[in-house]
Amino acid sequence: MSSLISGDTGNKKAKTESGLGKPDGAVSTNQMVGSASYERLLKLAHQRAVDGKGGLAASIAKMCLDSRADLNEEELSLTFDILRKLIDQVEVQIRRYIADYLAERVDVPQDLLDFLANDVINVAYPILVHSAQLEDDHLIAIIDNNGAAHQMAVAKRPGLTGAVSDKLVSTANTEVLINLLRNLSAEMTPWGIGETVRLSVHDADLQAPLLQRRDLPPAVAKRMYAWVGDALRDYIGRNYDLDTVIVADAVSDAVDAALEAEDAGIDWYDEKGRDHAQRLIGALEGQGEEGFVEAVGAVIGKTEVETRKMLTRTGAESLGIICRAFGMDSNQYMTVMPEVLGHRSMKEMRANNQINGAIEAFEALTKDQARTTVNAWCISAGATKH
Structure with a gap:
């Protein structure tokens, strides 16, 4: 980027015309900041903009906005005025160079900052990520008025407030999130x-x-355990104490509301307003495992293959969630378990003393929690047959 302000052929002419590139010695910063020099610089800067050249604008940014430049209020105001006149007429590389300087300052005129923040992303990026002058209302407007590239840059800002984070979440864009x-x-x-x-x-x-995320409550991680893959289940098991899940009511309620807002269309009650538990047990007793799977699939709107996968995805745990969602008690769950999981699996569970743990987990689960989880599974699996 330094070639934009010194050493390149295009800028030698600009430096000579402005008195900045004389071979007998460079003009000092102190000479630059004199009132007469500034008036002349403003005139030349405007002419260079008309000619479509940006070298002088970059020189102004470097010499006048550098932290070592000792400018008074009038001189700084004039510098910004020059940049206003140039900024929309110079090439992207020069605008990015200027944006890099302005991103570290706290005294940039708001209109100039807004112009750069809404410029193409290569220019806007340092402003969006680093400028301390952009407040929440500016950031929210930028998110509303620009695409994913600007939104991703805003998402990287240190210390984002909840209001700005919520606006980013509302985009529902994977990369932004x-x-x-x-x-x-x-x-x-x-x-x-x-x-x-x-x-x-x-x-x-x-x-x-x-x-x-460090601020994700364990109870939410436990909820996600139901639909993440095996690798993330291992991660949850290693990093969260799932036996002691304490979470703020506000977060727990928000997660429940978000999951329930999208309904998979499951009718949890029969025509008489009763849970399906007894009918499912009847299907198991009359038609075996296949009858049970078919009956469950008919209620949740999934094929036999999808339903069997859902019932056995995490063994006794996922089966217990579905049984609880349909209103079964622990005795009914124990009746279903060997038929769906298979007697071999039951033998292994007994050998590893896992049966009691499965029953305890089942009894600790509320019907509403189970239904929210099954609803999420069905949504994740895709369109239902309803």
């Missing part, structure tokens, strides 16, 4: 966490960065 989730200094509200969890049911790319 990944950048936000990886920004561990960004504040996320209960709504933001809940909505991102809901989106992660469909979008596996969000699951790992979401689980790696």
Whole structure:
């Protein structure tokens, strides 16, 4: 980038015309900041802009906006005035060069800052990520008025507030959300966490960065255990104490609301308003495992293959969630378990003392929690047969 301000052929002419490139010695910064020099510089800068050349604009940025330049208020104002006249007429590389300087300052006129922040992303990036002058209302407007590239840059800003994070979450853009989730200094509200969890049911790319956030409550990680892959289940098991899940009510309620907002269309009650538990047990007793799987699939709107996969995805745990969702008690669950999981699996569970743990997990699960999880599974699996 230094070639833009010194040493290149195109800028030698500009330096000579402005009195900056005389062979007998460079003009000092102190000479530059004199009132007469500034008036002349303004005139020349405007002419260079008309000619479509940006070398002088870059020189102004370097010499006048450098932290070592000792400018008074009038001189600084004039510098910004020159940049205003040039900024929309010079090439992208020069605008980016100027943006790099202005991103570190806290005294840039708002109109100039807004112009750069809404410029092409190569120019806007340092302003969006680093400028301390951009407040929440400016950032929210930028998110509203620009595309994913600008939104991703905003998502990387240190110390984002919950209001800006919520606006980013509302874009529902995977890459934007990944950048936000990886920004561990960004504040996320209960709504933001809940909505991102809901989106992660469909979008596996969000699951790992979401689980790696330090502010994700263990109860939410436990909820996600139901729909993430094996590798992330291992991660949850290693990094979260799932036996002691304490979570703020606001976050827990937000996650529930987000998951329930998208309904898979499951009718949890029969025509008489009763749970399906007894009818499913009847199908198991009358037609065996295939009859049970078919009956469950008919209620949740899935094929036999999809239903069997859902019932056995995590063994006794997933089966217990579905049985609880249909209103079964622990005795009914124990009746279903060997038929669906197979007697070989039951033998292995007994050998590893896992039966009691499965029953305890089943009894600790509420019907509403189970239904929210099954609803999420069905949404994640795709369109139903209803």
